Amino acid sequence: MKFYFLTLIALVSFSLVSCNDDNNGNEETDGVYLPDVIVNKSLEEGYDGIATLYFRYDKQNRLTYIIQAMGEATAEEGDTIRFNYDSQGRLSYVVSADTAKFTYDGNKVFCISPSEDGFYRDTLELGSKGELLKLYNAEVVYTYGYDAKGNMDKYTVKDINGNVIHTTTLTYDDKNGLFKNIKTPSWFFIREQAFPLCFINNTLQEVNDSVADIFTLKYNDAGYPTSVEVSGSSKFLLTIDYLTIK
Structure with missing residues (x-):
């Protein structure tokens, strides 16, 4: 499991449609x-x-920037991920040290990004609600x-011959998810392996081949997490401040 949100490379539910198509009973x-x-x-231990991550949005509650400042650095001194959208509202580019380009064909998304050997391509297959399958x-x-x-309650990784490499299961609370109201597609965050924190509800446990990470959360009065402490194969603490749009 990654140290989520610590580096721009490892960082970075939404669905391709709205994340707050919410059927969990938590009213806004x-x-x-x-x-x-x-x-x-x-x-x-020893680290x-x-x-610190600063989030910026457009009027549709889509991410436009994430600024990451390390240690004592200010936002002005941080590194930036910029999100661009096309005329249909789809994610088209994500720009950081490198640029990832996204193109679309039916229920498929193609991601082209630089690699040491030239370019790297992922193919993403989406379901009817925009969820990554x-x-x-x-x-x-x-x-x-x-x-x-x-x-997401389960994912499996197989090699190109169909052999299972590992399987991961996740369980959730019944509170409002940390990123529940952001309108940027979940598949981007899943691809970047930031997904345990990115759905309608909040992850309580992630089990990867019998190794468990436990998420301990505190909430505000509206049922959103204000802190997330993770113990297990990774150990870190998130503290969260929110913008509130009336």
Whole structure:
């Protein structure tokens, strides 16, 4: 499991449509909550790194920028991921140190990004609600399953010969998800392996081949997490401040 949100490379539910097509019974009585600042502190022994993430949005609640500042650095000194959308509202480019380009054909998304050997291509297969069903690259195939609320509850990784490399299962709370109201597609975050924090509800446990990571959360009065402590193969603490749109 990755130290989520610590580096722009490892970073970075939404569905291809709205994330707040919410059927979990959590009503938005106090407005729409969007993450504003997330501080990620490592709890790993011998490593006390801190990363601060600043989130920026357009009027459709889609991400436009994520700024990452390490240690004592300010937002102005941080590194930036920029999100661009096409005329149909689809994610078209994500620009950081490199540029990832996304093109579309029916229920498939093709991602082209630079690699040491030139360019790297992933093929993503989407379901009827925009959920990611499969991801293919030159080495492995990922297959994803979801619960009735739209949270990813299982994914399997196989090699190109169909042999299972590992299987991961996830369980969730019944509160409002940290990124529930962001209108950027979930497949981007799943591809970048930031997905345990990116659905309608919040992850409580992630089990990868019998090795478990446990997520301990505290919530505000509206049922959104204000802190997430992860213990297991990874150890870190997130603290979250929100923007509220009435």
